[in-house]
Amino acid sequence: MNRRRLLRLLGAAAGGSALVTGSGAFSSTSASRTVSVSVVEDRNAYLKMVPDDDTGLVRSNASDGTIEFDIPGLNNNPGTDDAPEGQGVAPDSVYSFTDLVEITNLGTTEIQVYSQSDSLPSDIDRLGLVGPDGDALLDQSNAITLPVGHTMSAGLLLDIDDDASPSPQDRTDASFDIVGEETDD
Amino acid sequence: MDRRKFIAAIGSLAAGGAAATGTGAFTSAQADRTVSIDVVGDSSAYLALRKGPSSDVANDVVDTTGGEVTIDLDGTGTQASGLNRDATTQFANILTVENQGTDEVIFGVDTTGINDNNWIGDFNIFAHNDSGSPEYQGSYFNTNGDYPAGVSTSSGNTDTLVDLTAGETIDLSISIRTNSNVPTNAVDLRLPFIAVEKGGRNDNTKGNNF
Numbered sequence: 046m047n048r049r050r051l052l053r054l055l056g057a058a059a060g061g062s063a064l065v066t067g068s069g070a071f072s073s074t075s076a077s078r079t080v081s082v083s084v085v086e087d088r089n090a091y092l093k094m095v096p097d098d099d100t101g102l103v104r105s106n107a108s109d110g111t112i113e114f115d116i117p118g119l120n121n122n123p124g125t126d127d128a129p130e131g132q133g134v135a136p137d138s139v140y141s142f143t144d145l146v147e148i149t150n151l152g153t154t155e156i157q158v159y160s161q162s163d164s165l166p167s168d169i170d171r172l173g174l175v176g177p178d179g180d181a182l183l184d185q186s187n188a189i190t191l192p193v194g195h196t197m198s199a200g201l202l203l204d205i206d207d208d209a210s211p212s213p214q215d216r217t218d219a220s221f222d223i224v225g226e227e228t229d230d
Numbered sequence: 231m232d233r234r235k236f237i238a239a240i241g242s243l244a245a246g247g248a249a250a251t252g253t254g255a256f257t258s259a260q261a262d263r264t265v266s267i268d269v270v271g272d273s274s275a276y277l278a279l280r281k282g283p284s285s286d287v288a289n290d291v292v293d294t295t296g297g298e299v300t301i302d303l304d305g306t307g308t309q310a311s312g313l314n315r316d317a318t319t320q321f322a323n324i325l326t327v328e329n330q331g332t333d334e335v336i337f338g339v340d341t342t343g344i345n346d347n348n349w350i351g352d353f354n355i356f357a358h359n360d361s362g363s364p365e366y367q368g369s370y371f372n373t374n375g376d377y378p379a380g381v382s383t384s385s386g387n388t389d390t391l392v393d394l395t396a397g398e399t400i401d402l403s404i405s406i407r408t409n410s411n412v413p414t415n416a417v418d419l420r421l422p423f424i425a426v427e428k429g430g431r432n433d434n435t436k437g438n439n440f
Binding site for chain 1: 256258259260268269271272276278296330331
């Protein structure tokens with residue numbers, strides 16, 4: 046038997062096998078299979094995120110290990126070293142805070158890192174990640190490429206609406222998605 | 231198994247898990263993370279803007295309603311209703327800027343949008359530091375533009391940026407020269423105040439990313 050023929054035979058066998066499967070009758074089947082999932086803190090996840098900031102603008106949530114941003118950070122703790130005098134951000138202003146979080150690709154493929162925000166409070170026009178140079182990474186077209194095992198420094202962009210009302214007693218809560226997505230080939 | 235041994239075993243298991251994590255493949259990860267923000271008035275913000283020390287003039291032209299600084303050159307608060315045409319009008323020490331962050335910043339004002347209006351012959355902002363830091367000493371008005379405290383001026387003037395250490399303040403004066411083709415109605419102009427961390431990655435002194 047030459048090699049070409051062997052290949053053809055294998056192909057036929059595979060086709061036959063598929064046919065048998067297709068003709069099997071069953072009304073329903075339920076098979077429970079185990080998926081083992083480890084949910085870990087951000088600092089141990091595939092998309093590893095670790096706060097890298099001493100002014101309190103970002104921290105790890107004590108209970109679930111997710112990172113969370115807080116403006117004005119340490120100003121909430123008067124007397125703390127490094128606390129800024131500023132108490133927040135003003136309406137009609139854009140702030141870019143660099144070097145808040147280190148993001149590492151612990152997966153096995155190169156990824157694109159960016160952020161997206163579907164619904165924001167009316168006080169906030171834009172919210173998301175900035176790269177090491179302070180450039181906004183607010184959509185996929187502005188993503189930063191992060192090879193396997195590499196780490197990048199990311200920060201936060203805040204664009205406060207013209208009509209936002211200053212209210213030092215009230216906090217505005219918002220959220221955005223940090224995305225690490227396999228690079229398209 | 232005694233307690234000490236049990237703990238050690240857990241420790242090694244966890245380490246194994248972490249090592250396995252490092253080899254994991256993922257196609258995409260999307261993590262929703264929260265941001266809690268205090269929106270405050272201009273006077274309390276990281277880059278604080280306040281009415282300047284020239285109280286009479288500042289009171290007439292600087293409006294801080296709603297916590298946001300607005301410069302009104304429409305004569306509000308006076309018997310006048312605006313600027314002369316074909317004239318240069320100066321408003322001394324009407325604004326104070328303070329760096330309320332934790333790092334030294336480079337501060338500037340982007341006047342290009344204003345100077346793009348063809349009825350404005352020239353619009354300048356001048357900085358003055360009461361503490362007498364060398365770069366700000368002397369007269370804070372200099373319409374010739376050769377004094378280094380001016381910020382981001384046009385018409386052949388050298389654009390100059392100002393360093394502000396944490397907690398440092400400067401006072402700003404403005405000068406506006408109108409042409410004859412001034413608009414008859416009040417016009418709103420945007421005046422971006424910009425500060426970037428000194429020596430930081432945005433410190434390219436040739437622009438900004440906003």
